[in-house]
Amino acid sequence: xxxxxxxxxxxGALTRRMTLGSVAAAVVTGPAAAAGAFPPGxxxxxxxxxxxxxxxxxxxxxxxxxxxxxxxxxxxxxDLAVCNQFEQRFPEDIAIAAxxxxxxxxxxxxxxxxxxxxxxAPDPAGLDLYDRMVDxxxxxxxxxxxxxxxxxxxxxxxGGWLNRDTAQRLADYAVIVxxxxxxxxxxxxxxxEPGVVAILGHAMGQHAPGLRDRRAWAAAMHHQNLAQGLxxxxxxxxxxxxxxxxxxxxxQPVRAAxxxxxxxxxxxxxxxxxxxxxxxxxxxxxxxFAADLNPLIRAGDMxxxxxxxxxxxxxxxDRMRMIPGPGTVLGATWGPSPPGTPTTGLxxxxxxxxxxxxxxxxxxxxxxxxxxxxENGAAFPDPSPAGGVxxxxxxxxxxxxxxxxxAQACAEGSRLRGFFAWTLxxxxxxxxxxxxRFGLVQVERPSQRRVxxxxxxxxxxxxxxxxxx
Ligand code: FCB
Numbered sequence: 001x002x003x004x005x006x007x008x009x010x011x012g013a014l015t016r017r018m019t020l021g022s023v024a025a026a027v028v029t030g031p032a033a034a035a036g037a038f039p040p041g042x043x044x045x046x047x048x049x050x051x052x053x054x055x056x057x058x059x060x061x062x063x064x065x066x067x068x069x070x071x072x073x074x075x076x077x078x079d080l081a082v083c084n085q086f087e088q089r090f091p092e093d094i095a096i097a098a099x100x101x102x103x104x105x106x107x108x109x110x111x112x113x114x115x116x117x118x119x120x121a122p123d124p125a126g127l128d129l130y131d132r133m134v135d136x137x138x139x140x141x142x143x144x145x146x147x148x149x150x151x152x153x154x155x156x157x158x159g160g161w162l163n164r165d166t167a168q169r170l171a172d173y174a175v176i177v178x179x180x181x182x183x184x185x186x187x188x189x190x191x192x193e194p195g196v197v198a199i200l201g202h203a204m205g206q207h208a209p210g211l212r213d214r215r216a217w218a219a220a221m222h223h224q225n226l227a228q229g230l231x232x233x234x235x236x237x238x239x240x241x242x243x244x245x246x247x248x249x250x251x252q253p254v255r256a257a258x259x260x261x262x263x264x265x266x267x268x269x270x271x272x273x274x275x276x277x278x279x280x281x282x283x284x285x286x287x288x289f290a291a292d293l294n295p296l297i298r299a300g301d302m303x304x305x306x307x308x309x310x311x312x313x314x315x316x317x318d319r320m321r322m323i324p325g326p327g328t329v330l331g332a333t334w335g336p337s338p339p340g341t342p343t344t345g346l347x348x349x350x351x352x353x354x355x356x357x358x359x360x361x362x363x364x365x366x367x368x369x370x371x372x373x374x375e376n377g378a379a380f381p382d383p384s385p386a387g388g389v390x391x392x393x394x395x396x397x398x399x400x401x402x403x404x405x406x407a408q409a410c411a412e413g414s415r416l417r418g419f420f421a422w423t424l425x426x427x428x429x430x431x432x433x434x435x436x437r438f439g440l441v442q443v444e445r446p447s448q449r450r451v452x453x454x455x456x457x458x459x460x461x462x463x464x465x466x467x468x469x
Contacts, residue, residue: 036468043418044463045104049150053086060116062152067208076433098140101460108150118154161220171230187244194224203329218292229304248313248374257321257335264332282306313374352401359409377422379436390453
């Protein structure tokens with residue numbers, strides 16, 4: 001079943017992350033010309049984050065703990081207290097990824113574990129944990145790629161992203177982590193999907209901190225952009241240039257869902273994609289947000305934000321199709337995909353050619369930057385394990401289609417250096433709770449037993465051959 005326009009119109013609370021009743025079979029048709037081979041040294045990895053996998057034990061509170069405590073905020077009523085206990089079980093999870101053949105692990109450092117209140121002296125136990133995690137990855141032949149901020153903002157920071165001071169706090173934290181891990185990691189992603197934090201968290205109320213306010217949205221946008229600029233400058237001063245610095249952005253090509261919805265599409269492309277991409281490359285903010293942003297921008301900010309990162313991380317899931325959203329904070333909302341478009345278990349369109357389109361746009365319109373696909377994957381209702389394996393053919397088909405798109409982009413001249421599948425283990429999918437399963441490994445609850453899915457072995461085989469199998 002694909003998105004129904006009636007549902008979109010009648011439910012003011014339509015969420016991109018809503019689960020639809022049934023799932024279309026993922027018949028994936030990749031780009032015809034894809035050779036399926038990748039340049040030498042292509043990085044094959046998995047991606048995960050601390051708040052979705054670690055338990056809350058031993059860390060300070062984050063705004064996601066606060067948000068999950070609100071009745072009704074998380075679909076299944078779950079919270080972040082236990083998750084996958086990755087902070088204890090990482091040796092096993094790292095071994096599972098490495099034994100399958102993968103060669104890189106994108107993980108995130110929990111800011112409230114390193115600085116429980118978001119500023120001041122670091123907690124040595126928190127830093128030690130990530131030190132051991134990095135060593136465990138290296139010992140297993142996995143490149144460790146830390147993300148510094150994957151949405152778990154320390155609750156104690158006054159005003160959160162509404163407060164300009166939070167940008168400097170993030171830069172200080174970045175240097176603490178950079179100094180500790182920078183001698184062993186090939187690269188660092190400072191922010192994960194600042195646009196999703198700003199839009200879902202501050203304009204739509206679906207994510208922490210649960211606001212629906214245009215001024216809050218604009219502040220979250222600008223202060224996160226400023227934070228990455230300050231952090232990248234500080235890390236460049238503190239670390240050797242061999243440590244590649246970037247951000248992982250959610251970049252999804254946008255279309256009008258219906259004739260007449262072109263302005264809604266432009267609003268969304270500006271708010272979701274260009275408000276984060278353009279200023280990194282010194283192009284400033286989309287002009288249509290000038291009235292929102294001018295009161296926030298101080299002299300020198302745009303130069304700081306134009307960090308010209310060493311690489312750009314692309315988190316791609318699907319295209320976004322928009323309709324006008326009268327009465328919404330941004331004035332646009334999600335509409336239907338074309339009839340017949342296959343969807344995942346979350347109702348997200350399966351569109352591998354959208355990844356190719358996005359990578360081409362970055363090549364032709366943004367000076368062909370060095371790229372990593374830092375997230376791509378899908379939640380499907382997996383079959384029960386049989387013979388110790390979950391046979392998740394739909395996920396393999398999904399990944400195959402997107403890897404074909406990635407290979408095609410490489411063949412056309414994109415400087416794409418790697419692909420990280422989202423995600424290693426089934427985990428806490430934000431406001432959706434534990435319902436959607438994105439993992440290459442199933443996690444049984446409450447036993448925490450890990451059961452590999454066929455997609456793990458398949459992706460590992462691709463990694464071993466540096467080619468789609
Ligand atoms: C992205 C997030 C990631 C995960 C995937 C499914 O927006 O970065 O944490 O939830 O979606």
